[in-house]
Amino acid sequence: MLTCCVKRLLFRRVTVAKTCPLCGLASRFQHNIVRGATTSAISDVEDSDHIKTVMQLCTDRHYIASGQLHIDSLQRGSSCGxxxxxxxxxxxxxxxxxxxxxxxxxxxxxxxxxxxxxxxxxxxxxxxRVVDARNMCTLFTQKELSKDQLIQKIQALFERSAPVRxxxxxxxxxxxxxxxxxxxxxxxxxxxxxxxxxxxxxxxxxxxxxxxxxxxxxxxxxxxxxxxxxxxxxxxxxxxxxxxxxxxxxxxxxxxxxxxxxxxxxxxxxxxxxxxxxxxxxxxxxxxxxxxxxxxxxxxxxxxxxxxxxxxxxxxxxxxxxxxxxxxxLYNSLQQVKEVDSKSRLHQRKVLKLHPILAPVKVALDMGRGATLELRQVCEGLLKELLEGGISAWPGYLETMSTSMEQLNRKYDEMGVMFTVVISDITLESGLLQVRSRDTTIKETMHISEVQNFVSRHITAAENV
CATH class of the missing domain: 3.30.930.10 (Bira Bifunctional Protein; Domain 2)
Structure with missing residues (x-):
């Protein structure tokens, strides 16, 4: 019933606009106000959703500690956990x-x-100022002090204390x-x-x-x-x-x-x-x-x-x-892209596209199929090589829960990880592994000995832009 009434109201506005130029002008103006208010309301909702998305991502992906206290502090421009x-x-x-x-x-x-x-x-x-609370409490328990004496002692205590910058x-x-x-x-x-x-x-x-x-x-x-x-x-x-x-x-x-x-x-x-x-x-x-x-x-x-x-x-x-x-x-770097997954389901892919220089993790190391112990040893060797080369790396291979590569990619995109390296049994045989880019989602095959130079070149190029 309410929907029908709204349709009639909109229809009446259009009809008046056609029959009377003066009234039509006023009607169009009124319609624009309604449309503008609706657009503003939609924008407010989108902004609110974006704020929630960024803050949820920050807590889920290890940027800030969980809890409303840390979220509020960061949004005020203060240090948080x-x-x-x-x-x-x-x-x-x-x-x-x-x-x-x-x-x-x-x-x-x-x-x-x-x-x-x-x-x-x-x-x-x-x-x-930095004041010892015990000294302050001691002053208040001295009942023999008059009001003026108490004030003088408190002032003296503050004068002796160190100001905080x-x-x-x-x-x-x-x-x-x-x-x-x-x-x-x-x-x-x-x-x-x-x-x-x-x-x-x-x-x-x-x-x-x-x-x-x-x-x-x-x-x-x-x-x-x-x-x-x-x-x-x-x-x-x-x-x-x-x-x-x-x-x-x-x-x-x-x-x-x-x-x-x-x-x-x-x-x-x-x-x-x-x-x-x-x-x-x-x-x-x-x-x-x-x-x-x-x-x-x-x-x-x-x-x-x-x-x-x-x-x-x-x-x-x-x-x-x-x-x-x-x-x-964090706000400037978050992108939400609609895409279809392997099961033809539509979902939003959240990507934290932090600049390569600012991204806290450049490379995530994970394992594909193969002998677990041997693959882990290869991951540890590559991790050590990257860290010694000044490239921050995330040891994803230590994750014990079974997760699909699609879920891992989604997780690393939200973390802002630039490249995901997957080491599999092929790596054990030929030294080849797969490198996926956060920004393009393109997967490249390269030799394990090329990974460090590949990432370093990418970071250096971004720094010189």
Whole structure:
């Protein structure tokens, strides 16, 4: 009955559109609104399904630990309980960041600072401190203390405790002066670091661990704006380099009302998640105020040569959220392709097409038919050879449950494994084995001695693109 009523309503709209131009225009407009709302609703459902699919894949395929707590943390851009593949992906991402910022540049130096410090950088370090809970409880049990005395003792306890870093910027500013000797006081140069920091969760006072990357660039005041543009372009190109869909990565200037204290310009590099854009890296042109504050206004020891002039440099900070970067590449790399299996059944093939450089597992080793003990020994030998060659491999041959090759391929595609190598009794006879590509599903036959060079060439080619 309801279906019939809907059909009549749609039919009446079309009829009015034909008989009256004015009413027809209004009717078409109304129809477009209904259709637009329907399209939006469908899009929302698809986005919701995509989010569920990605998160389920992350827990099923060893990227993050199971449980809603870890899913929520990762979606907020915070560190979570990573599984073996998640750790591999994050490590590869951070290694590539370090390579692009530090290893390929003579004027950028890597540093490492303390998570906690007795020295407090006012306004830069953060307001969380490490306090012994037993000492706090002891104070509250001292009933002879008045309210004012209790407050004084609590304040003294906090002052003696070490602040926990919420940013990597203070450490770089602190190490600015010692680094000047490396460059004979010449500009520009940078200090880079990566590590865990504590940051508030969704604006609350409850801290969460976040894996950050930081480049602090010291440059002449007259060129600071150009350097900000340079680093914004450089970082955006870097993020797009490893993306399956580069258009999901973009950058935009920070609006004036969003500028932080002392910042004159800002740029955000964002990824378009199904729920909206989220920042991956934020760049600030910070001037010299924080550097002077860190070193108590001692201009003479901060000055560098800018041509014939001596100047206090301006600071550009580039801060990246590596946990959110991991999440971005997981969303960006997942493809769902409809295909027909060997039994003529239609299903969706989920493939995590991570860039070869970022993929945590390059090769999965499995066994076909043949003598189990001998095949396992061959698998172990090839696994050792791949690992010694710096190629990460997954020992699928250790799986005890009987599984078809079709199911194994589906599993490895969801894991993002680039190549699946199957060793069978033919390998024992002739040394030949089968190699399947994740991206093309094409199976090639090659000699076992060629596998390492084949995978290495593929990775190197992808890296040089």
């Amino acid at each position: 990573y599984g073996p593949l998640g750790m591999g992906l994050r490590k590869n991402l951070m290694d590539q960041w370090w390579k692009s910022v530090v290893d390929s540049r003579t004027e950028v130096f890597g540093i490492s600072t303390m998570h906690t410090s007795k020295e407090s950088h006012t306004g830069l370090g953060g307001h969380w 919420t940013s990597l910027l203070p450490g770089a500013l602190d190490q600015y002066v010692p680094s000047l000797e490396l460059l004979n006081r010449r500009l520009p140069f940078g200090l880079a670091e990566k590590g865990l920091c504590l940051q508030p969760s969704n604006g609350s006072d409850c801290p969460e661990e976040v894996t950050l990357s930081s480049l602090v660039w010291f440059c002449s005041p007259r060129t600071s704006s150009q350097w900000l543009d340079y680093w914004a372009r450089h970082r955006l190109q870097w993020w797009k380099k490893f993306a399956l869909g580069p258009s999901d990565f973009s950058c935009s200037d920070v609006a004036g009302e969003e500028l932080g204290d002392g910042a004159t310009r800002g740029v955000k590099l964002v990824y378009s998640f199904p729920w909206g854009p989220e920042p991956l890296e934020t760049l600030w042109c910070r001037g010299d105020a924080e550097l002077l504050q860190t070193h108590k206004g001692a201009r003479s020891k901060l000055q560098c040569r800018d041509g014939r002039k001596s100047v206090v440099p301006h600071v550009i900070s580039v801060t990246g959220n590596m946990d959110r970067g991991v999440l971005a590449y």
